[in-house]
Amino acid sequence: MIRDSVVHFVLVLLFLAVTPASAQIDLTGSWAVRIHEDLEGELLGDYTGLPINDEARARADAYQGAYLSMPDRQCIMFTTHYIVRGPQSLRITSDIDPISGRVVAVGMSGAIDRMPRTIWLDGRPHPSPLARHTAAGFSTGVWQGDTLLVTTTHLAEGVLTRNGVPSSDQATIREYIVRHGDRLTIAMILYDPVYLEEPYLRSQTWVLDPAMQVVPEPCEPTVEVPRAAGEVPHHLPGTNPDLRDVADKYKLPLEGVRGGAATLYPEFRKRARTERPAPAGAR
Amino acid sequence: MRAGIALMVTDIRRAGVFTAFAFIVGLSATPGAQGRAVGPAPPPASAKARSPLDLTGYWVAYVNKEWRFRMVTPAKGDIVGAFGAIPITRDARRVAEAWDPARDTAAGEACKAYGAAGLMRIPGRLHITWQDDETLRVDTDAGMQTRIFRFTSGSPASGQATWQGESAARWILPTIPRGRVAPLPANAKGAIGAQPGSLEVVTRNLRPGYLRRNGVPYSEQTVMTEYWDVLKEPDGTDWLVITTTIEDPRYLQMPYQTSPAFKREPDGAKWDPSPCSAE
Numbered sequence: 001m002i003r004d005s006v007v008h009f010v011l012v013l014l015f016l017a018v019t020p021a022s023a024q025i026d027l028t029g030s031w032a033v034r035i036h037e038d039l040e041g042e043l044l045g046d047y048t049g050l051p052i053n054d055e056a057r058a059r060a061d062a063y064q065g066a067y068l069s070m071p072d073r074q075c076i077m078f079t080t081h082y083i084v085r086g087p088q089s090l091r092i093t094s095d096i097d098p099i100s101g102r103v104v105a106v107g108m109s110g111a112i113d114r115m116p117r118t119i120w121l122d123g124r125p126h127p128s129p130l131a132r133h134t135a136a137g138f139s140t141g142v143w144q145g146d147t148l149l150v151t152t153t154h155l156a157e158g159v160l161t162r163n164g165v166p167s168s169d170q171a172t173i174r175e176y177i178v179r180h181g182d183r184l185t186i187a188m189i190l191y192d193p194v195y196l197e198e199p200y201l202r203s204q205t206w207v208l209d210p211a212m213q214v215v216p217e218p219c220e221p222t223v224e225v226p227r228a229a230g231e232v233p234h235h236l237p238g239t240n241p242d243l244r245d246v247a248d249k250y251k252l253p254l255e256g257v258r259g260g261a262a263t264l265y266p267e268f269r270k271r272a273r274t275e276r277p278a279p280a281g282a283r
Numbered sequence: 284m285r286a287g288i289a290l291m292v293t294d295i296r297r298a299g300v301f302t303a304f305a306f307i308v309g310l311s312a313t314p315g316a317q318g319r320a321v322g323p324a325p326p327p328a329s330a331k332a333r334s335p336l337d338l339t340g341y342w343v344a345y346v347n348k349e350w351r352f353r354m355v356t357p358a359k360g361d362i363v364g365a366f367g368a369i370p371i372t373r374d375a376r377r378v379a380e381a382w383d384p385a386r387d388t389a390a391g392e393a394c395k396a397y398g399a400a401g402l403m404r405i406p407g408r409l410h411i412t413w414q415d416d417e418t419l420r421v422d423t424d425a426g427m428q429t430r431i432f433r434f435t436s437g438s439p440a441s442g443q444a445t446w447q448g449e450s451a452a453r454w455i456l457p458t459i460p461r462g463r464v465a466p467l468p469a470n471a472k473g474a475i476g477a478q479p480g481s482l483e484v485v486t487r488n489l490r491p492g493y494l495r496r497n498g499v500p501y502s503e504q505t506v507m508t509e510y511w512d513v514l515k516e517p518d519g520t521d522w523l524v525i526t527t528t529i530e531d532p533r534y535l536q537m538p539y540q541t542s543p544a545f546k547r548e549p550d551g552a553k554w555d556p557s558p559c560s561a562e
Contacts, residue, residue: 026459034540038364046365048350053523085348087366143459147477147512165532176477178526180510185526185542187514199516201347203524203542250351250361263354264346266406266425267553272354 025146027106027177031090031184031206039085041161045243047259048252056166056195061240063164066225068231068263075219077115077135079158081173084188084202091214106141109216116216119150126153130224133157133169141177150175160190160200165259168194182208197261209240264281299557315361329416330434335454335472335480336513338419341487341554342409342523344547346519353497356384356496375500375534382498384561394559397426398446398492400501400529403509408554417450418481425558432484441488448489455481455510475515482511494529494539502533 009237040049047060067073078086088110095105101155102121110115126138141148152173160167171192178185187203190196228238247254253272346353350365359382361366371379387395397405407425414420419432432452441449457479472479486507494501510526523545528538 035367036369036540037542038367040348040350042365048354049347051347073357126300137443144477145479146481147453149476174516176479176512176514176524178477178510178512180481180483180526183510183526183528183540185510185512185524186543187512187524187542189516189522199518199520201345201522201524201544203348203544204540205526205540206541207538218365246351250355250360252355256354257348263350266344266346266408266555268346269354269406 009263025143025148025179026094027092027148027179027184029092029095030209030212031092032209032212033087033089033204033206035087036223037204038162039087041163041165044163044248045240046246046257047117047161048246048257049264050160050165050259051197051200051260051261051264052160052165052195053197056160058237059195060163060165061243062235062237064235065163065235067164069224070227070232071221071223074221074224079135079155079167079171079200080137080139080152081116081160081167081171081188081190082158083108083110083114084186084204085161086110089212089214090184090206090272095148110214114216125270126151137173139175146178148177150177160195166195168192170194183210293298296524313446329412330419330452330454331416333454336457336478336482337473338411338482338511338513338523339413340411340550341551342411342547344404344406344408345522345544345546346406349404349545353404359497361497362399362495362499369494369499369539371499372534373534376515376546378423378500378534379498383442385559394426394428394446395491395561396496397423397428397492397559398489398501399430399448399450399486400489400505400507401492401494401496402426402428402430402447403525403527404541405496408548408551408553409545424554424556427556428559430486434483439444444488444490446490448486448507450486452482452484457481473515475517478513478515482509483511484511501529501531504533505529505531523547 040045044065045061047057052060071101083090090217092108093107095107096102097104104120104122106119106121107116108119114261115134115136117139119139119141121141124140126140131138131154133154135156135158137152139150139152141150150173152175153169155167155169158167167190171190173188173190174269175186175188184206185203187201190200190202196261197202204218244254245251247257256268256272262268332349344389352364360380362371362376362379387393402423405423405425406504407423410422412420414431417434419434421430421432422428428447430447430450432450434452486509489501489503489505489507491503492501493499508528511527514522514524516522525543527541527543529535530538
């Protein structure tokens with residue numbers, strides 16, 4: 001009896017050994033970000049490389065950095081698309097069904113102001129469009145070869161960049177996660193009918209670093225700047241004094257600094273050459 | 284865990300000998316276990332025939348990152364970004380701070396920013412074709428450069444270092460556990476989503492050049508490893524993302540990571556060749 005059981009067990013193991021798994025590549029571990037490509041949107045009024053429309057530009061022009069110092073704004077989580085170009089290392093985990101052995105979900109979390117997200121791989125549908133929208137959104141994934149293709153809906157309104165360029169709650173994401181040895185690249189295509197002129201691809205590469213600890217940092221709001229009740233830091237339309245700073249500092253054409261799809265392609269380089277330094281009078 | 288194993292054992296015992304028989308039949312039906320006819324083995328398929336993704340055609344650079352370092356030539360000494368920087372050494376910084384485009388032009392080195400380690404981040408277009416069944420050719424209109432990716436095994440002939448160096452290429456096919464290569468589904472290539480495989484390119488024997496147009500250097504010791512992935516979106520857009528690692532023991536403190544992106548264009552209508560410019 002015992003001998004039969006052992007034989008059958010070995011057969012089961014052999015069967016599993018020749019059965020392709022639904023998840024081909026192990027993504028789990030600690031992945032260290034390498035910020036070798038300058039992050040976009042770190043300076044006020046710098047919208048370079050962003051295919052944004054006039055509505056997004058107007059919202060960003062009204063933004064003040066002090067906005068995030070309000071106690072009710074300090075702990076707002078960055079939305080999922082921000083992780084790709086935010087200075088975030090990643091911790092990726094997987095949830096494995098103990099019976100089937102299948103990976104049913106991938107967890108992804110960062111250290112700073114990031115809502116942990118779950119990427120469901122069990123074939124569940126996305127919820128009703130009326131369901132709650134969150135910073136992480138609702139993500140499902142399927143393996144295509146060695147690439148995990150992730151679709152994210154139900155995103156809350158957020159920012160594309162730290163200088164206030166907005167993203168809407170109508171935005172959706174298609175995201176390709178691919179591992180090449182100890183490199184992990186995420187290429188994320190953001191579709192936002194409210195604030196983008198065309199789909200926007202962002203990509204970033206991380207390096208596997210088992211010694212790194214990616215521990216979420218708690219956020220406790222506090223009064224950083226005393227303000228009158230109801231005061232919200234902002235610029236009224238046409239009053240932001242900082243919008244030329246980047247163009248002036250780096251001698252860039254102002255049109256390029258203001259962003260937009262047409263500025264992302266090589267044709268703009270020829271104009272950029274002729275339009276430097278930035279024209280005066282925009283302030 | 285024990286309960287799970289016991290459950291599996293019980294299941295297999297229920298299935299009995301039939302399951303074991305079916306399993307063995309399944310094993311014998313795998314390609315590797317097929318009987319082979321007597322005679323010479325057919326020649327292996329060419330790299331072109333084995334291609335898991337279609338890279339050929341025209342691609343335009345998508346300048347979504349480092350716009351101010353790429354769309355214009357940054358000023359001398361403008362090396363560090365607002366939040367991010369190439370991990371260069373002190374020697375590299377010293378070289379960059381001595382950048383002199385007029386001197387480069389006079390010395391016949393106007394193409395220093397168009398070497399392989401910088402070329403894919405220069406705004407421009409790629410035209411990718413098969414030079415022959417084992418060689419992929421990438422032409423650029425910006426700087427009018429040509430990269431040659433050889434799939435033939437063995438080391439390429441070593442010669443004088445060039446702007447584009449020598450590139451050894453291979454296809455990376457989807458894997459299943461334990462590193463075996465999965466057969467490509469017949470309809471995988473060209474379907475919406477991730478294309479079923481990547482192109483790995485390792486480039487060496489580079490003539491010293493610039494990582495950025497304003498003189499941030501790389502040396503002749505540079506080795507660049509790239510993975511080319513094609514993503515086909517439902518709206519008809521094809522994206523090319525190149526995961527790139529540049530290693531240079533002389534001018535980089537650590538491997539330099541980038542991931543430039545391109546969009547496929549329907550034809551060469553916007554192809555606009557222009558010679559190298561040091562400015």
